[in-house]
Amino acid sequence: MYNSEVPVVETDEISLEALVRRNIGIWGAKGAGKTTFLTLLYHAFRDQGWRVKAADQDSDEFRLRNYRLLFERGQFPPQTRLQDIVQYHLDVSRVGAMGVAQAYRLVFTDASGDWYEDPARARTYVHERDPDPFDWLKSCDSLLLLVDPAAVVENRSRHYVMISRALAELQRAANPRSMNRPIRTRLSVCFTKMDRHTQPDQLELNGQRMQAYARVTLGDDILQEIDNACEPQRVRFFRCSAIGWARNDDGGFVGNTTREPAAIRDLQQRQPRGLIEPLLWMLD
Numbered sequence: 239m240y241n242s243e244v245p246v247v248e249t250d251e252i253s254l255e256a257l258v259r260r261n262i263g264i265w266g267a268k269g270a271g272k273t274t275f276l277t278l279l280y281h282a283f284r285d286q287g288w289r290v291k292a293a294d295q296d297s298d299e300f301r302l303r304n305y306r307l308l309f310e311r312g313q314f315p316p317q318t319r320l321q322d323i324v325q326y327h328l329d330v331s332r333v334g335a336m337g338v339a340q341a342y343r344l345v346f347t348d349a350s351g352d353w354y355e356d357p358a359r360a361r362t363y364v365h366e367r368d369p370d371p372f373d374w375l376k377s378c379d380s381l382l383l384l385v386d387p388a389a390v391v392e393n394r395s396r397h398y399v400m401i402s403r404a405l406a407e408l409q410r411a412a413n414p415r416s417m418n419r420p421i422r423t424r425l426s427v428c429f430t431k432m433d434r435h436t437q438p439d440q441l442e443l444n445g446q447r448m449q450a451y452a453r454v455t456l457g458d459d460i461l462q463e464i465d466n467a468c469e470p471q472r473v474r475f476f477r478c479s480a481i482g483w484a485r486n487d488d489g490g491f492v493g494n495t496t497r498e499p500a501a502i503r504d505l506q507q508r509q510p511r512g513l514i515e516p517l518l519w520m521l522d
């Protein structure tokens with residue numbers, strides 16, 4: 239599966255102490271694509287020549303369980319339940335430009351959409367050992383906001399509330415004494431499931447066109463909320479597809495266009511697209 243064209247680089251052994259730990263908050267509505275994103279992120283790093291390893295058993299179980307569903311049955315992961323909070327730790331490394339080693343332990347939390355959409359209610363369900371949604375958010379170095387473009391167009395206010403809550407919490411935490419200082423956390427807003435709407439060569443857009451796409455998709459209210467909370471140079475928009483495209487008989491590309499969680503055809507031929515770019519920008 240995922241025939242990688244990029245060979246894995248031969249890194250010298252990197253000790254665990256050398257890993258730079260980065261907490262990355264994944265935020266997004268129910269069904270935004272968080273669990274699928276995290277599962278295929280492993281493959282995305284590997285395809286780009288990184289070494290990658292789940293750091294503990296729970297993390298490996300999380301990804302391997304979803305891997306079987308995806309690759310054996312062509313099914314997406316089942317909807318994450320409130321009690322299924324997973325801390326997903328991924329160790330990634332590569333030798334970058336000029337022989338400089340980059341080595342990170344990426345720490346994510348995968349939780350049910352309710353955790354993000356209705357944290358007050360989620361709090362009453364979580365285990366004591368599980369992180370509190372907002373405590374976790376505030377401990378994060380950067381925030382990856384995943385947005386299903388079709389879902390946000392369909393229900394803007396639901397997304398507005400979710401995004402607004404998270405940003406407000408970060409603002410309060412960062413600036414307990416002032417109201418007009420922007421948050422420091424880097425924010426990658428990544429539009430998911432782009433295989434439904436575009437072709438692979440249209441995935442990346444240059445700055446202005448991406449800005450225009452974000453405006454049309456998110457709407458002015460959400461965009462203003464983001465502008466109001468963040469420094470412009472600390473926000474960036476991306477587009478991705480966790481499952482990517484398959485080739486059809488004519489050599490064209492096909493996505494998964496149904497809105498239902500239909501079986502994924504020809505997953506073996508597909509490649510995740512645009513998953514690591516929003517992370518690399520935040521790690522930089």
Ligand SMILES: Nc1nc2c(ncn2[C@@H]2O[C@H](COP(=O)(O)OP(=O)(O)O)[C@@H](O)[C@H]2O)c(=O)[nH]1
Binds near residue numbers: 269273314479493
């Ligand atoms: N076409 C397409 N659909 C996706 C993709 N990722 C997720 N989906 C769809 O979105 C649904 C929800 O995804 P999931 O990862 O469970 O979202 P979560 O609730 O944010 O964890 C899946 O069941 C799929 O139907 C993708 O890359 N492409």
Ligand SMILES: [Mg+2]
Binds near residue numbers: 317318348
């Ligand atoms: Mg999920």
